[in-house]
Amino acid sequence: MTWAEFHKEAERLANAARIAARKGDRENAVSFYKQAAAAEMQALNSLDPSKHRTIGITTVSATSLLYKAHDFGQAELLAHRWLTKDNLPDFAAEQLRDILQTIWSETSLERAGVRFFGDEILVSVKGGKVVTGGAPLDLVVLKVEQVSKFLLRTVEWLVHAPHRKREAADPNIESLCQPWVFQAAPGSYQFAVRMQEPPQLDMFRAASVEGRQVAAVALEIMRASIEDPERNLAEVVPDSEYRATFLRMTRNLAPSGPHASFDQVEFRQAADQETAPVILRSETQQGITKFLRKQVSRPQVAGGLVNEVEIQGVLRNLSLDKDWIEVVTGDDQSKKKYKILGTGDAVDDIIGPMVNKMVIVEVWDMGDEKYKFRDIRPLG
Secondary structure, eight states, X not given: OOHHHHHHHHHHHHHHHHHHXXXXXXXXXXXXXXXXXXXXXXXXXXXXTTOHHHHHHHHHHHHHHHHHTTOHHHXXXXXXHHHTOTTSOHXXXXXXXXXXXXXXXXXXXXXXXXXXXXXXXXXXXXXXXXXXXXOOHHHHHHHHHXXXXXXXXXXXXXXXXXXXXXXXXXXXXXXXXXXXXXXXXXXXXXXXXXXXXXXXXXXXXXXXXXXXXXXXXXXXXXXXXXXXTTTHHHHHOOOHHHHHHXXXXXXXXXXOSTTSSOXXXXXXXXXXOSSOOEEEEHHHHHHHHHHHHTTSOOOEETTEEOEEEEEEEEEEEEEGGGTEEEEEESOSSSOEEXXXXXXXXXXXXXXXXXXXSEEEEEEEEEETTEEEEEEEEEOO
């Protein structure tokens, strides 16, 4: 058989594994992944040594399939063997190192008796003040908090929980998705997020999740939010309240513009090297903000339509239950406080991470220094 035939067979078996995994059939999923890995190894062995790019793609695919088959030892051996060769392309070497880091984390967790479901999400923050292996602490803390809240909302959506604005998450749902953060392989600044398996996995499956991986669904929602929020996202998330929340959460994960402390943030599943990552840039925030603006009509006062104003400052105080937030602008000598009313539709999970941070608040200027809330996003 040729490389193309072996590779096609590996793809067929891997697809069968994914179908089994969606149904919650772990045993058959692992079996199919093992067969797919064996076929991909045969494809790799059949290649001409001069086919550098194809060798890179096939090596990463075979290593990933071995990982998904839980054959960590063989996956690690294969990755190390090819990382020592001169004809391995740089992109493949980088992806193999990411898979190795995932394998090492998985192995240490198995020894500790901690189990996880779904795939690991790699989060890479790049550009601006971020350097290889390091980033400002407040930026890292913010991104970890935002990603954690996004995953929790994803689980709530999957189990058909009512959309919440102010309330804390249901403890029973929180128990389904305890996010863990791991150090990832160096490359700008990266961290990895995994979901700890709940004690009663059957309850998780029974709650309308049907074996779908939270990581995959979260990235599907992000991708639809930036590519086509009007049609694609509506298909993925038909509920309008959840859809608006996911849109704002996705937007707030992106940098705000040239003054941000980073240039982009990238999300991908660690073991899925075939699917393009979700990349959020300043254009992401601008595009989603423009889309959201079209959803709200401008209010009127006695003199006609009110003016739209942007206030840039630090979000110092808020009481969403009482329908207001407070933003402080300027320095000690020119400090001004803006009390902004009408935050009734704002979601606590979106505004909460922005407290004591620079923000841009879009308001309606109602006159007499009265401002009505329209939208808020981070400046940074």
